[in-house]
Amino acid sequence: MPYGDSESVPDRPRAPVAIKILIAGGFGVGKTTLVGAVSEVRPLRTEETLSEPSSRVDPLDGVERKTTTTVAMDFGRISIGDDLVVYLFGTPGQQRFWFMWDELAYGALGAVVIVDTRRLADCFPSVDYFERRGMPFVVAVNCFDGARRYPLDTKRTALNLTPDVPLVLCDARHRSSSRDALVALVEHAVTRLSSGRHVTSAR
Amino acid sequence: MVALVSALRRVSLADLEPEQVAKLGPEHRRLLDACRIPVAVADLASDLDLPLGVVRILVADLREQGLVSVRQPAPSGLSDVAILKEVADALRRL
Numbered sequence: 001m002p003y004g005d006s007e008s009v010p011d012r013p014r015a016p017v018a019i020k021i022l023i024a025g026g027f028g029v030g031k032t033t034l035v036g037a038v039s040e041v042r043p044l045r046t047e048e049t050l051s052e053p054s055s056r057v058d059p060l061d062g063v064e065r066k067t068t069t070t071v072a073m074d075f076g077r078i079s080i081g082d083d084l085v086v087y088l089f090g091t092p093g094q095q096r097f098w099f100m101w102d103e104l105a106y107g108a109l110g111a112v113v114i115v116d117t118r119r120l121a122d123c124f125p126s127v128d129y130f131e132r133r134g135m136p137f138v139v140a141v142n143c144f145d146g147a148r149r150y151p152l153d154t155k156r157t158a159l160n161l162t163p164d165v166p167l168v169l170c171d172a173r174h175r176s177s178s179r180d181a182l183v184a185l186v187e188h189a190v191t192r193l194s195s196g197r198h199v200t201s202a203r
Numbered sequence: 204m205v206a207l208v209s210a211l212r213r214v215s216l217a218d219l220e221p222e223q224v225a226k227l228g229p230e231h232r233r234l235l236d237a238c239r240i241p242v243a244v245a246d247l248a249s250d251l252d253l254p255l256g257v258v259r260i261l262v263a264d265l266r267e268q269g270l271v272s273v274r275q276p277a278p279s280g281l282s283d284v285a286i287l288k289e290v291a292d293a294l295r296r297l
Contacts, residue, residue: 018205018243019290038297044245047254070254075245080293084286087205087245103204107275109287179297186291193284 016083021182022104023074024130025114026122027093030142030172032074034114035088038178039076046071046100071097086182091126101129110136110189112181114172116144120158127159136189140170140181204255207274208234208262209241223268234261238271 023031035041047070074090089104091111105111111130115123123139130137141155150158156167168184171177227235230253237250248258265271 016207016241017286018207019286020205042246042249043252044249045254046248047256073255075249077246078294078297080290084289084293085243086290086294087243089204089245107205175297179294183291183294186287186294190284190287190291193287 016085019084019086020104020108021086021088021185022091022108022111023088023114024091024111024123024126024137025093025142026116026119026126029093029114029116029119029122030144031090031093031114034112034140034170034172034178034181035074035076035090037173037175038182039078039086039088041074041076044073044075046073071100105129105133105135108135110138110185112185113137113139114170115139115141115155115159117141117150117155118144123159127161136185136192138166138168138181138185138188140168140172140184143169143171204245205243207241207243208238208247209272209274210235210238211270211272219268226264226268230257230261231265234258235265235270241274 023034025031071092073092074088076088078086078088080086089108091104092098092100111126113123113126113130127137127139139159139161141152143149152167152169156163159167161167166184166188168181169177170181230251233251234247237247242250244258244262245255247253247262248255251258253261262271262273266273
């Protein structure tokens with residue numbers, strides 16, 4: 001995303017731009033697979049306080065504290081030139097990590113919500129979240145082996161998606177297929193901008 | 204998470220008061236070294252193998268001491284169609 005110019009960095013033709021894209025969906029739906037298929041995967045963990053709001057944690061001892069939990073995150077980057085990077089963040093699937101979503105969503109371009117047709121309902125919390133937030137998202141139906149193939153229209157109805165939400169088929173194991181889901185999201189964001197619906201991912 | 208952290212070039216450890224340097228732990232120094240060119244918080248955490256929360260605290264410490272600048276992504280977000288089209292084109296070439 002574009003950065004504010006309040007603290008400008010000299011010697012650069014334009015401010016570096018980081019595009020943040022979220023990869024969401026239920027547990028085990030293929031988020032990690034998709035991030036791995038399309039980006040340079042980087043190890044990332046976060047340590048979150050579960051109970052009280054951030055007491056100042058000693059950086060050296062923090063990992064050992066019982067008040068925090070360490071969460072491994074799906075994180076990947078796609079470098080597009082020196083000053084443009086796309087970051088992919090997998091949203092934690094388990095309900096107890098929902099508190100992380102707002103931070104992940106802050107300033108994000110949008111989300112790819114992955115769906116497993118055998119467990120459609122698993123994606124509803126993600127879809128609801130992005131709808132409520134007014135964030136652009138696309139739904140990518142992960143074509144698992146052995147899953148029944150339904151026509152896309154049937155899936156749209158089953159997912160109760162509004163017509164403006166792009167629905168794409170995707171095989172998260174394949175780079176080109178995962179890439180197409182990302183492209184669909186970026187194009188969707190452009191369409192929304194062009195039609196005057198501003199991206200409202202701000203907190 | 205993707206806020207950019209940059210070491211301020213005009214400041215080096217040699218310019219600091221001894222007590223200021225003493226406040227810096229080894230992680231602070233590693234972080235300062237790692238952000239000589241602007242780098243996203245998430246990349247710093249990954250590069251230094253530290254949890255995001257820890258990196259945030261270290262960055263806040265360094266910022267307090269005037270050693271780094273932090274640029275938050277614009278909250279209004281992605282309103283630049285030209286940049287988004289550039290991204291879409293680049294992704295298609297992957």
